[in-house]
Amino acid sequence: MSDSTPTVAAAEIARLAGVTRATVSNWRRRHTDFPAPVAGGTESRPVFDLGEVQEWLHGHGVRSADSPVQRLRTILRAEVDPSEVPALMSVVSGRDVADGTTVQTAIHDAVAEAGIKATLDVLAERGLDAVPSTGVYPTDSPVAALMADLLAAASSPKPQSVLDPACGSGALLIEAARIGASTLAGQDVLAVQAARSASLLRVELPGVGVEVRTGDSLLSDAFPGEQFDAILSNPPYAQRDWGADQLALDLRWEYSVPPRGESELAWVQHALSHVHPGGTAIVLLPPAVASRTSGRRIRMELLRANALRAVIALPPGASTPKQVGLQIWVLRRPDSAATSEFVLFTDAARALDAEGSQSDWQSLAERVTDTWRAFDHGDMEAATIAGFTAVVRVMDVIDDEIDLTPARRVRAAVDPHSVAASAHAAIELLGGHLAELRTAAETVERWSPGGNLTLRTATVGDLERGGAVQLVPLTAEDQAVGSPQRPVLSGRDLLAGRGPSGLTGPGVHASTEVIREGDILVSRFRDDHGAAPGARVAEGADVGAVPGAGVIVFRADPTRLDPWFFAGFIGSPDNSAAMFGATTIRIDPTRLRIPILRLEDQKPYAEAFRQLHLLRVAAARTADAAQRAAELIGTGLTAGAIEPPR
Template structure:
């Protein structure tokens, strides 16, 4: 019996065609042969997918959707049958990721029945590698999903396909709070574990990011557990793709209530547990032997995770957990915190800026713990590091260069300078572990506090409170000199901004806005006007490494800097570090390339033209590279229109995270001379933004230094009313 065709919304048609929703509305009004709605409501009509594709093909509109988007759409439209299809798809990803591209292309072209049989064979071969994986069965009706999955793995890698599958299953399960730990944060947590631990556990592994970071540091035995089955499957397959030589064991169950590894003793535990869970098993686990430091109160599920991690460590082993700031000071957890400090189990608390991880408006903390060793050395102090308060010195050079730092965290859209945070945290931690008793710290950033000083009535372990207690150590004369230098830089920046703002005049286009014909970036690429490049997916690189004996199939240890999405947003030079070896196919940025961020946000510009400081750097993940033919496209003209707010919105998909589809971005079709006039205007806008950002950063830095000096006692307000806010170094006349 023939199956009915799938139905799509107008928004999905726009994604398939690579146009805006307004364009789809125009098609419906202007073309009488546009397919009639086949379902839905008058306000939200649905259209027959086959009819829409046929109509688009008749007008030469090739699909602009990426393979991942195609897979996402097909999964939504596909009615899963029995036989465990959804459970079997991750196994199929694992099998397909090890196949050559030509084999995947051949699989996509198979008839439906043959494709289902081929997929079943591939999934069965992967069952042996995945612990506790059940046999799956694919039907002929699954062919559309199987084709889309094979194509996605072939073109974008296994990790991209795996992420789409997990996203869909999480939507179906109505699960909340399932967020991916950012890779730089995962690397930081893994880096806080001294040495090279072999056996690592993550009892709330999610997508496996923390265990993958441990594998990059040499861990060979990876153990994970997650309460969500979809996350456990995703983690197991993802780790097998990224660490093919490691032993991977992942279980699906609640770690606190049903520990899948009760006898496991690990060298290290890394964890980003769920926060604020009241129903974590307080009543039934009241007498659990894991609570060696006190029974966690009902409102302190985070302290239950802390003790669960310690219980799984070998004596002397380390754990690093990402926790909300309330864990450090909430009154209900005082007794457990006191015992963790008194016993020497708590070694460090590191505060991160807001925006480091979800929830983005909260500055999270990293707790570093070490299981006490019988007869081991006495631990007399705890390290506290406040990376959230650390603000780098501002340079007087042009804004937007590699020498200028990003703005401080503190808002939902703040850029996080992971390089600076990682260096600050790891340098302080390594110096502290080398010699805890003689650790001098860094004023306002890092400080070792004695155990006796922490065991007061509240046992508040908030780094900001404890680190800033050393403000009295700041030298008044040095602070005054720093204030004067920063104010001089601010005055110069303000004058430069005023000059830049007054250089150009802008005239109205006329009674109505100008209109022009446009083409998608995909069309321009097919016509040879530009080349679109991207980085090789991690999973593809992992397969190449496995095939080439760990060298990326001829790859080499990479030392060049990587230009990241944050670099584009903050208009800085390349600041990223390469992860693993890069082969000769890795895109290298050239002068005049146009760089577009792959995730849409209002945090800084979406696009820019590569300058001399970018040339020679590697292209980072989440950055699209457009290389225009200078004889046909002006680079600044291209960057200006590609990064336009409406253009980005029309080419983005997703709900919480908006992913930009580069091929769907549209560019006006204008003569080269006119492009250059627009390009000069966009270049001026770029310079204006850079000068404004530099002046803003210097103003914030000046205000911070002044306020801190006045409240800390290092600076005095002038008694001369005519000085307009001048400050004086303490040590002059005493105020009366």
């Protein structure tokens, strides 16, 4: 480790001060007393003495967003090589005594202020800086909890020993302890992740046996020959170098040798090899594993052996990567009592509400768990829910394709009476939204011709300096273990005109700031150079949520600026100058221009913009309801569940 004075780049100064990098550049140009760059940087990326920067910020009345966690992050970047991070993890858990160095002092300060998990996460950030992460994703806490609940709901005895062969940050092992596991084992190819998991588990779960080892589980199994009661795992996806050639004759390939392009099915068989006969393995996988031609033989053998018990399709956004609807495979190592001739398919991919909100995730997770519990305990009738689950004979699944995609099986098992009732309900819902749209349209029917009035404008930066509006600084941090989850509002949610679509948790980039009623919410992104609606005033489900990626939050002085007036003019053509980017269009909030009017003159504009927002929301809901009704009726017609009118 270096003994040099901690340094910071412009981006880190921006985080310290809670401003944009452009503001830092302006400070350097306008203030001759701004600290000069020091050795260690480049002309394009200069670095500055951290102490001098903090002193300058204090002297100029800039409220620093510095904290022990941010200070640790800065010191790590300045003094610690990524390869040195695993050795520092033991300092966090107290297994090493502080030696008085700047780094260790910063670690203990961060632990005292933010806790063990947040400190480990900051260390891991630095440790993973030089590591490619393609195909490796964290397991978001709601999905990790669901996987553990599925394990607890199985008919097999409650597991006492659980292994995660790709444990990452340890999220799944923590959930295993929650459902009663007393022995936890993990392995990860990255030393920083193995050290991170071990430190977190030992501190958070002092009464549980923990053994976490470093290494590639497929190429260098750290637990050879050992068997556990259960497996919980979210293995890497689409690995090209997983060892197909070296492992061609491996004894783990009980269900056929995995082709080079089927690394996920190698992990599935690795998991099954590590559970006792009758033990359960629950694995999170990308959807392509269910249907790729190259994996057809292994899928068939898993079905024939009764090793695959359930395939559960999750909604896109449930876990990282957010754009993909992942699947949970529930597997059981066959034993002499394995006689079931059925497999359960659950299609939860479209089970969340029309606005994409995850606020009802808990009820969805309970529904998934209840149907699996009923199926695994032999109650096939309770496990069958039209449009949601299908209990299918194994021999009916074994065809030329062996396609295990749940939507395909659930659609094929539709109940005519249920589909007809759902279609009528969808049409009724569409009618309600059409009425809402008509009402909203009536409010914007009458307009008076304008007189080409030219309004004097000011930039948001000017308004902020004058105290009329505040650009709320947003500092993102991972939540501590056990912290209550909050909804997360993203920039894409704003563009789509919907409510918060995410939840806080590990791997979710969200601010610690809570949205207040009356806050002005702006999407940092635009779909094109037009005035795409990406701004609104916080109300309803927005209040109490936290801003996620791509959200800018303003707070207006209500005695000087109407929030809806401000939100409406942000989308004006005059503000195209504040947008930049070639493919993904972003906005610079300080360059936005807002007309200067007295508060009473702002009110008519504010009401008009509010009505236009309601019109857009009503139109989006109506379009979504029409799409859902058309899909449902079309599915019913093609499946023979309903007949056309005659």
